[in-house]
Amino acid sequence: MPLSARNQLSGKIIEIQYGDVLVHVSVRVGKNVIESVITRRSAEELGLKKGDVVKAVVKSTEVMLQKD
Amino acid sequence: MPLSARNQLSGKIIEIQYGDVLVHVSVRVGKNVIESVITRRSAEELGLKKGDVVKAVVKSTEVMLQKD
Amino acid sequence: MPLSARNQLSGKIIEIQYGDVLVHVSVRVGKNVIESVITRRSAEELGLKKGDVVKAVVKSTEVMLQKD
Amino acid sequence: MPLSARNQLSGKIIEIQYGDVLVHVSVRVGKNVIESVITRRSAEELGLKKGDVVKAVVKSTEVMLQKD
């Protein structure tokens, strides 16, 4: 079931910080670390844990650009 | 001037598609391509062109996770 | 491959309006119509057309509430 | 005072989970449940409680599509 979101980056979870309603998840993607904040409920339903292979998914309208 | 957005990925612009109000920009980041949709006005003010080194910037609350 | 986005509403495409960079897609979900703006590139790669069954996907942090 | 957001779905609150800064609210809309994360401050100022009739409001640029 393909999704319209154009950014789908494969990586590995390196850290999960649990909050009451949300969790902060860090994912190593190549040489970068992508950080994501999702609901605690989703993290638990997906059974996310350190070492899991996941995709970080971002809609292209959410991506800004900064010139060096 | 550091920005709170936790995802700031350095890359190089490989394509810009101009629309009337928005533009679709593709940025190579490591082995991935990040796609961004920003206003045409910003693209012109920043003078974005193919080959430019830029950062793709994403707020962590905009990043979803998909389990493999 | 389950996705963390908590809102995934099944429906049928009833209209697609093509722009240069983006498209405006209307999806009937029960008695409601959900409207989505995605890249033209995604619409073409997914081969979206009127009558297609799709899911409208929304991250919960993007949903506001209005009291009646 | 009409709002530009194209998705405004009427429903009834079936659950509120309170966090320190944010709350996770579930709203029954037809046969679906829409989940929203808003600030605790807004939930308290609006006096949201189980059984309240609300609209779930989503900007169309925040809606992705997934093909079945």
Place this chain on the structure above:
Amino acid sequence: MPLSARNQLSGKIIEIQYGDVLVHVSVRVGKNVIESVITRRSAEELGLKKGDVVKAVVKSTEVMLQKD
């Protein structure tokens, strides 16, 4: 009908640029100009025009901070 979005800034439309699917609207708010991209359909249904008094509405999870 109060909305959970915490940022609702009153201003006056100073410019509208029409695209095929979206429009780019500039709103003077105090000494600042707020720029918004909404669907052309919403702009037409609301009958937006230069000089109109409007509120620019932003969910707090969409606001980043940059330190000077």
Place this chain on the structure above:
Amino acid sequence: MPLSARNQLSGKIIEIQYGDVLVHVSVRVGKNVIESVITRRSAEELGLKKGDVVKAVVKSTEVMLQKD
């Protein structure tokens, strides 16, 4: 390093409410108060505190309009 986000409003922090994963920051901008929810980690790394001068940054696709 200029950023594509078109809304960058200078102001002064008047309140920070700490949650476990996120923080709720209020910034006075002219006669308005802008509220932002960012990660606790960013707030700590930026060393944000009451009285700091900051910019509130918002991508134009995140701004809705409401007609009075």
